[in-house]
Amino acid sequence: MRWALLAAVLVLGACKSGAGTTAGASTVVVYTSVDQVFSEPVFRAFEKHSGVKVKALFDTEETKSTGVLNRLIAEAKAPQADVFWSGDPVRPFVLARRGMLASYRAQAAKAIPAAFRGVRARWHGVAARARVLLVNTKLLPDPKARPASIAALVNPRFAGKAAIANPLYGTTTMHAAALFVTWGEKRAKAFFAKLKANRVRVVSSNGAVKRLVVAGEVAFGLTDTDDASEARKEAGDKVAVVYPDSEEGGLGTLVMPTTVAILKAAPHPASARKLCEFLLSARTEAMMAQRAAHMPLRADVKAPAGLRSVRSLRPMRVDYAKVAAEMQRIQPWLRKWVGL
Numbered sequence: 001m002r003w004a005l006l007a008a009v010l011v012l013g014a015c016k017s018g019a020g021t022t023a024g025a026s027t028v029v030v031y032t033s034v035d036q037v038f039s040e041p042v043f044r045a046f047e048k049h050s051g052v053k054v055k056a057l058f059d060t061e062e063t064k065s066t067g068v069l070n071r072l073i074a075e076a077k078a079p080q081a082d083v084f085w086s087g088d089p090v091r092p093f094v095l096a097r098r099g100m101l102a103s104y105r106a107q108a109a110k111a112i113p114a115a116f117r118g119v120r121a122r123w124h125g126v127a128a129r130a131r132v133l134l135v136n137t138k139l140l141p142d143p144k145a146r147p148a149s150i151a152a153l154v155n156p157r158f159a160g161k162a163a164i165a166n167p168l169y170g171t172t173t174m175h176a177a178a179l180f181v182t183w184g185e186k187r188a189k190a191f192f193a194k195l196k197a198n199r200v201r202v203v204s205s206n207g208a209v210k211r212l213v214v215a216g217e218v219a220f221g222l223t224d225t226d227d228a229s230e231a232r233k234e235a236g237d238k239v240a241v242v243y244p245d246s247e248e249g250g251l252g253t254l255v256m257p258t259t260v261a262i263l264k265a266a267p268h269p270a271s272a273r274k275l276c277e278f279l280l281s282a283r284t285e286a287m288m289a290q291r292a293a294h295m296p297l298r299a300d301v302k303a304p305a306g307l308r309s310v311r312s313l314r315p316m317r318v319d320y321a322k323v324a325a326e327m328q329r330i331q332p333w334l335r336k337w338v339g340l
Helices: 002-017 036-050 067-074 091-097 150-154 170-183 185-197 206-215 225-238 269-279 282-292 320-329 331-338
Strands: 027-032 053-058 083-086 124-136 162-165 201-203 220-224 239-242 255-262
Touching: 027 036, 027 067, 027 269, 036 053, 036 269, 036 282, 053 067, 067 083, 067 091, 083 091, 083 269, 091 255, 091 320, 124 170, 124 206, 124 225, 124 282, 150 162, 150 185, 150 220, 162 170, 162 206, 170 185, 170 206, 170 220, 170 320, 170 331, 185 331, 201 206, 206 220, 206 225, 220 225, 225 239, 255 269, 269 282, 320 331
Parallel strands: 027 053, 027 083, 162 201, 162 220
Antiparallel strands: 083 255, 124 220, 124 239, 124 255
């Protein structure tokens, strides 16, 4: 964490010194929890496209999804960031509740489904991941016998043969909160009790779930599309990806767009709007689809082979603001469930 903060001071110190000058006007400061290996090429493309210099602060693996968020909150009285590009759709609501986000109706956002845009235009979704079931096809060779719903996790037929990531962290926390919001507390808690009774393996991360499935240590696991895409690259047709509950009448597949927001007190508002438009563009979605296995939200961007577009499936109907609040509320209960 010390190194992350030191890097932030060094990067942003140069930006602060340019504020109010001609050089500062052609600069934009962005904080992001989107993996640097994927977000940095997007920023470089924006620089070439616009002539605006990007000063970026990336989250580290140790502070994933929370490091830059906490820094934005700490800097609320003296903001240095213009744009927050979040790797998930819930972190911006922490800032929204504090009145830190500006309302900006981006032109590029018109091509994005309304379900993935904030009503007050304080956030816009782009380049999404989804929660999927990764299946080992050697252990489950018959496609008709493979799980098609998260309900399979509690099916006695798969006792001890499935895995999930620790629900205290990452996208699994969001998925748990989405179930609490959608099902209600009683049904959600009963589902988690059944997970334990069915001996579902709880491992450190989505990446660990992927490794167990590829190795054949479990028949299937719940993970994200980007990890599932990596598994397909490693194991080919030895694994299959199922978008759970996506059929008509089902719960729906949980979709998690990255989200773009402009800070209300952005030091470079004009540059912030330019970057926002670029991040919401077809070009950025295409880059994120090809390089990061993120599903396009826009109809004018084709999903690469092996990856579905959001428009081709039935997304789970969730209020991301409620999910964000529920994530915080259920943390103590999840800690007890995990055994901490």
